[in-house]
Amino acid sequence: MASLPPGSTAGADSDQLLVEANGSTRTLILNRPKQLNALSSTMIKELLRYFAAYERDDGVKLLIVKGKGRAFCAGGDVTACIQSIHNEGWKWGADFFQNQYSLDYIIATYVKPQVSLLTGIVMGGGAGVSLHGRFRVATDKTIFAMPETSLGLFPDVGASYFLSQLPGFYGCREYVALAGARLDGAEMLACGLATHFVHSNRLALLEESLKKVNTSNTFAVCAIIDEFAQQPSLKESSSLNKLEIINKCFSKKTVEEIIYALDQVASNFADEWIAATIQSLKKASPTSLKISLRSIRKGRTQTIGECLRREYRMACHVVRGDFSRDFFEGSRAILIDKDQNPMWMPPRLEQVHDKEVEEHFSRIDDPQWEDLDLPTRRSHGRNTESKL
Numbered sequence: 001m002a003s004l005p006p007g008s009t010a011g012a013d014s015d016q017l018l019v020e021a022n023g024s025t026r027t028l029i030l031n032r033p034k035q036l037n038a039l040s041s042t043m044i045k046e047l048l049r050y051f052a053a054y055e056r057d058d059g060v061k062l063l064i065v066k067g068k069g070r071a072f073c074a075g076g077d078v079t080a081c082i083q084s085i086h087n088e089g090w091k092w093g094a095d096f097f098q099n100q101y102s103l104d105y106i107i108a109t110y111v112k113p114q115v116s117l118l119t120g121i122v123m124g125g126g127a128g129v130s131l132h133g134r135f136r137v138a139t140d141k142t143i144f145a146m147p148e149t150s151l152g153l154f155p156d157v158g159a160s161y162f163l164s165q166l167p168g169f170y171g172c173r174e175y176v177a178l179a180g181a182r183l184d185g186a187e188m189l190a191c192g193l194a195t196h197f198v199h200s201n202r203l204a205l206l207e208e209s210l211k212k213v214n215t216s217n218t219f220a221v222c223a224i225i226d227e228f229a230q231q232p233s234l235k236e237s238s239s240l241n242k243l244e245i246i247n248k249c250f251s252k253k254t255v256e257e258i259i260y261a262l263d264q265v266a267s268n269f270a271d272e273w274i275a276a277t278i279q280s281l282k283k284a285s286p287t288s289l290k291i292s293l294r295s296i297r298k299g300r301t302q303t304i305g306e307c308l309r310r311e312y313r314m315a316c317h318v319v320r321g322d323f324s325r326d327f328f329e330g331s332r333a334i335l336i337d338k339d340q341n342p343m344w345m346p347p348r349l350e351q352v353h354d355k356e357v358e359e360h361f362s363r364i365d366d367p368q369w370e371d372l373d374l375p376t377r378r379s380h381g382r383n384t385e386s387k388l
Contacts, residue, residue: 017046018068022211024061026054033069038077039125041084044099047129051106061216063110064207065130066117072142075124076100078151082331085319091368093319097156100125101308101315101372104158108132108304109377112216115225117203118142118185118194128157131193132304134218135225138185138194139203140232147180149284151334152326152342154292156315160299161307166191171247175239177296178255178289179280186232187240195222196229203228239273255281255289256349285326285342286349291360298361305374312372314360322364323356 018029028050030037054060067073076096085093107114107129114133122130122144130136138144146155146163155163155177166173172191175181188194198206206228213221234240249261259281266274281289291314299307318327326344333342346352363371 016040016043017050019050024059024214025064025211026050026060026062027064027066027207027211030065030067030073033067033071035077036071036074036121037067037069037126038074039100039129040077040080041096041099044096044103048099048103048106051103051110055106055111061112062210062213062221063112063114064117064210065114065133066207067119067126069120070141071121071126072116072118073123073126073129074121075126078331079335082328082336090316090320094316094369097312097315097319098372100128100157101312102374104128104132105305105308105374105377108158108161110134113218113221115210115221117207118144118188119200119203123147125157127159127162131162132158135196135221136188136194137196137198137203137206137225137229138188139198139200140185141200142185142188142194143182144184144188144193145180145182146177149178149288149292150180150280150330152285152288152324152328152330152344153318154288154295154311154314156311158304158308158311160295160311161302161304162193164296164299164307166193171250172240172243173296174250174258174293175246175277177292178250178258178284179277180284181239181277181280183239184235186234187238189232190234190240196225197232198225198228199230237273242273245274255286255293258293259349285324285330285344286346286352287324287326287344287356288330289349290352290357294357294361308374309372310361313363316364316369317360317362320364320366323359 016031018031020027032038054063081093081096113135115135115137116130116133118130118136118138120141122142124146127146146159148155163173163177185197189197206225209224245265249265250258252258252261259278262274262278266278295314298310317323324345330342333339
């Protein structure tokens with residue numbers, strides 16, 4: 001194991017993030033397998049320290065990020081976050097998101113290549129610490145989703161940036177964001193969320209090759225991954241085979257119009273995918289659906305820094321409960337009590353007015369609050385090639 005970077009201290013929670021040093025390569029291992037490597041406040045702060053230290057260290061050329069166990073990372077530890085907000089107030093939640101988004105920004109602008117090995121579940125915050133990096137390696141066991149609308153939140157961690165770059169004029173990005181659609185490794189590669197697909201039985205060999213790297217040259221790193229990569233075929237049942245319907249329905253101006261369009265398609269022929277998509281939308285928080293749609297569409301013309309600053313305002317409004325407490329109710333119903341029956345307020349889409357939606361993007365009038373302060377850094381330019 002590598003030594004701790006400057007400013008780090010070993011403690012009871014220090015084993016939540018493991019670090020291996022192999023020559024010029026550092027491997028950061030998310031180590032909460034029983035929690036599917038959900039990001040705690042401790043993990044986020046440790047990742048921030050390591051990324052900052054290794055960027056300054058000329059002896060480090062390449063970072064590998066992976067998860068221990070059957071998941072890469074299932075997202076932020078929402079249950080612990082909710083409990084801490086209840087105990088310590090909204091400012092704790094604001095600080096949590098501030099650190100998380102600052103980490104995502106560093107990754108998106110990192111000067112050295114990062115290879116994320118996306119084994120198993122990659123959701124929410126797990127996407128934030130991986131998909132902003134230069135290389136994202138999906139496998140036959142990868143499951144990706146941004147399920148926030150079912151929790152009363154919205155796709156954050158810069159999702160309004162990386163989802164807004166998905167293929168199609170409109171459609172696919174809104175579908176993934178609003179319906180919490182699950183994509184497998186082949187689908188992630190096809191739409192550009194992943195840069196490579198490597199079968200899980202070859203992942204260990206790839207990792208061993210990457211540990212021998214002694215360069216930060218992205219072409220050299222890419223060439224190594226290419227040796228192990230393959231081009232998988234989409235399953236017949238893949239939602240990406242339904243892009244014509246997705247683009248037609250999810251390009252509508254409002255959430256109400258999107259659901260109406262899907263209902264019209266469903267009335268013409270029975271289709272399991274359409275029925276499941278409609279059900280997901282109708283079960284989600286109406287407030288979350290509306291602010292998520294607005295956020296994703298704003299992200300099409302914004303930089304990663306602008307997206308994260310806007311998402312931070314939204315997250316702070318959510319944890320303060322300024323316009324809705326759906327985040328607390330959704331977390332209660334899905335993660336804590338697990339009755340799967342959230343009581344959204346307001347309960348219907350037509351009751352969520354445009355003024356309330358737009359207020360989620362406004363500054364917060366509170367002396368304890370300030371906008372997310374992100375330093376000027378140059379984006380490394382994500383590779384988001386679509387193979388559709």
